[in-house]
Amino acid sequence: MSRRALTLLLAGFLVLALGVIGAFRPVPYVVLSPGPTENTIGEVDKKPVITIKGRQTYPTSGALSLVTVAYQGGPAAQIDLLTALRGWLDPTVAVVPQETIFAPGRNAEEVEEENVVEMTNSQDSATAAALTELKIPYTVGVGVLSTEPGKPADGKVQKDDEITSVDGEPTKDSEAVQKAVKAHKPGESVVLGVVRGGKKLDVTLQTVAGPQGQTIVGLTMGPKFTFPFDVDISVGDVGGPSAGLMFSLGILDKLTPGELTGGKKIAGTGTIQPTGEVGAIGGIAQKMIGAKDAGATIFLTPPGNCAEASQAVPDGLRLVRADTLHQAVLALDALRTGKGQVPSCEAG
Structure with a gap:
């Protein structure tokens, strides 16, 4: 073999070796794919997804399914370049920058914990x-x-405590609690009236200065609801806030005579506010694929996702725009009876 041929052979081998090594190097991307689909008026592991006690319930049929997105990758288990390339070539998945799912400095455990809280x-x-x-x-x-x-607050106030007053003054929301705490100078004491396990307690805390110099005690607060009957929701290993709309519809279907679905398999997604407004979510394309694979023919879509969904909707899946829970109920009524308008994403 000539020196030139040997040089070309060695160079080719080196390029091939570097290519193979590079293909298996980790890259800061995450692969999103269709995740599990669960019927909110059905069962998971032989247990009803929604159980209502203390109120009359009614039979249901069909499906009101929540849809999810599974991800592969993350700071602790980065995918390699080859996996990312396969994802870019697969129309059923999406490859997104790692920071889309994991904010800088956050690990998988923190993301999972946040998803549980959001759920x-x-x-x-x-x-x-x-x-x-x-x-x-x-x-x-x-x-x-x-x-x-x-x-x-660490060690003195507990998760699920209900704050009823600050310095003896009743409070109605978390903003009122924050305002009352900030009225103190750092180092001063503040007294929180709390209810814990049905017992009323006064908890005295010495305030400190926060990152911007504001007075804080180190609390994260949110609304605490007291309902007139028990509603238990169990969906297994599913997290995040995007199933809110479908949970609400499942609860409504169980609490009202008749059947919202008319026996159809309906899926959907969207966050929900207590007042009924439906919010946008991520991974809409993968969720629609999961819905279609589960046999759904109708997909309830948040208005903020309509444009993206219209560009990627699978054949045989009809998009129905749901701005609010009330609009979703009216749309299902129209689909079941054939009377009334059914809002569509194509209509804006």
């Missing part, structure tokens, strides 16, 4: 929205979601 909050908001739609009264207080390690 819990979503279930409470979904129940509140359903009861609002049915004009069933409930009460809302100020609940403790978490405390910041090392701050005054």
Whole structure:
């Protein structure tokens, strides 16, 4: 073999070796794919997704399915370049920058923990929205979601405590609690009236200065709902806030005579506010694929996702725009009876 041929052979081998090594190097991307689809009026692991106690319920049929997105990758388990390339070539998945899912400095455990909190909050908001739609009264207080390690509230205030007053003055929402705490100078004491396990307690905390110099005690708060009957939602290993709309519809279907679906397999997505407004979510393309694969023919879509969804909707899946829970109910009524208008994404 000539020297020139040997040089070309070695160079080719080196390029090939570097290409193989490079293909398996980790890259800061995440692969999103269709995740599990669960029927909110059905069962998961032989247990009803929605269980209502203390209120009459009615039979249901068909499906009102929530849809999810599975991801591969992340700071602790980065995908390699070859996996990313396969994802870019697969029309059923999306490859997105890692920071889309994981904010800088956050690990997989923190993301999972946040998803669990968001799921819990979503279930409470979904129940509140359903009861609002049915004009069933409930009460809302100020609940403790978490405390910041090392701050005054840590160890003295507990998750799920309800804050009822600050320095003896009743409070109606978390903004009122924050305003009352900020009225103190850092280092001064503040007294929180809390309800814990049905017992009223006064908790005295010494305030400190926050990052911007504001007075804080290290609390994360949110609405704490008290409903007139028990609504339990169990979906297994699913997190995040995007199932809110479908939870609300499942609760409504169980609490009202007749069947919302008319026996059809309906899927959808969207966050929900206690007042019924439906919010946009991520991974809409993968969720629609999951819905179609599960046999759904109707897909309830948040207005903020309509444009993207219209560009990627699978054949045989009809998009129905759901601005609010009430609009979603009217749309399902129209689909079932053939009377009334059905809002579409194409119509804006």
